[in-house]
Amino acid sequence: MISQYQESLLLPGRTYQSGPVDTTYEDVLENIDSGIMLFDEEGVISFVNKQMYGMLELTRHSLVGCTISHLLFNVRLSRFKKKQVLQSYKEMVYKGKSNYEFLDEYGRYWKVTLCCGEQMKGCYLFTVKEISDYKLIEQTAYQNDSLAMLGKLSASIAHEIRNPLTAIRGFIQLLHPHLQQLGKQEYGKIILAEIDRANDIIHEFLTSSKPSVPQVGMIPVSALLKEVVLLTESEALMKGCQINLHPFQEGDMMISGDVKQMKQVVLNMIRNAMEAVADRVDGLMGKIEVGAHKEGSEVRMFISDNGKGMDIRTLDRLFNPFFTTKENGTGLGLSVSDRIIKNHGGCISVSSRVNEGTHFVISLPLIH
Structure with missing residues (x-):
């Protein structure tokens, strides 16, 4: 049974069959953890398993009988998936690579593998697996x-x-x-x-x-942030940006930890923010927002900027040792900061958009 949409894509004068996949193996192919798509010798999809059409968010009937061109013109296929299908096809069919890896819009890694040649009798078998x-x-x-x-x-x-x-x-x-x-x-x-x-x-x-053991003491969050902002204000002005310290609404919040290490973390993030806003190309004034608030049993210190921002690939490797986007960077600043905060029982989270800015949040246990 062929759907109306699929019927409009079929080539005139051709007889379409269910494909070269033996029915005795179909159940096996349907239940493996990889997506499978088989193109016959004329470049038409003859078989696709449920994992594959589930990944593409399409139906089996809208895929069987299509060529790669028809697939790319399918209005139900998202723009991101069209881009990845086309890129995979170019890398593997035209450039001759046996596999291709990519990162999807949800931050998951996938590997596409191509099997072709004499053993496939002119067919092209694509498998896709999350890695x-x-x-x-x-x-x-x-x-x-x-x-x-x-x-x-x-x-x-x-x-x-x-x-x-x-x-x-x-x-x-x-x-x-x-x-x-x-x-x-x-x-x-x-x-x-x-x-x-x-x-x-x-x-x-x-x-x-x-990592060294923190020299634990009581640290007032307001005093910590005020001191760090005071240390960096003149440097910020020289780089053409402004640091705004938000007023503290919850009074004097206290954390337990090593004050030198905490100062090092906040200084590192503010200086990273200064470099990010200095790289703006639109000439607008760079702004860095610093502050803290209480969230349940935690203190959340934030450092935000309106700088150049980061893409998802950069965010994914941000805290890896030696990873840096700076020409003269060591790639150790954020990895050391992350380790310090974890040693204090906290965590660092980050959100960012290209050309919109970056928002860091340092979460630490609140001491009453």
Whole structure:
């Protein structure tokens, strides 16, 4: 039985059969976990199993008897799926690749495999299978290899970076009496404090494969965010953007953790936001919103920007060690930040749209 829509797509003068798939095997093909689509020697779909037409969100009758051109003109096939069908066809039929992987609109990974040649007698057999679990295992293995490499490099890097910082610290201490005479001793204190913080950051970066135990203390969220915003305001103005600290409605919210590590996380995210808004091409003023609110038993600190945003592929790898979109980036900032927050019993979530901006949320347990 052929549907009216399918009938309009059939080629004149041809007799269509159910296809070369033996009925004894149809039940097996219907129940495997891969989608199957078979094109005959004339490029017409002769068999499709329920997994495949379920993936395409079409019916079997609207597919059997169609060519690839008819499939791409099917009004019921979504634009994204048309794009992936066409790309798979180009990569495998025209370029001769045996398989092709892609990411769908829901963030799932799929693998398309093509079987053709003499053994198929001119037919083309496409199979589609979800490989999200395999990708997760692959990414975990890559992350473990990256962390192992980081451990080997850490000793030499620490020596090269810390020596200049130690020299700078020593000279600033020697200049302290002169700064005191000029009434500028506060500058010396700020420089020493920032050098110490830089040393702490280097330590965290280089030991990210062996996360340190947080030095737990009570941290007022409002004081933490105010201090970080104060530290970054002048840098933001130089980069042509503005930082807005939202007023705190719930009073003084407290979290438990290492104040240096918490400061490092928020600073890293604000500086990432500054770079994102600096890359805008429309000339509009860059804005960064910082604040916190209570959500049940958690404190949720947020850092938002109206920068260039990120696509789904970038978001998917954002917290992987060594992954970076910056020309001179190390790819360690967000991976270290994610590890710090997890060590404190919290999590980091992120949402972003290209050319619209990015929104980070740091969720941590609230201390009463």
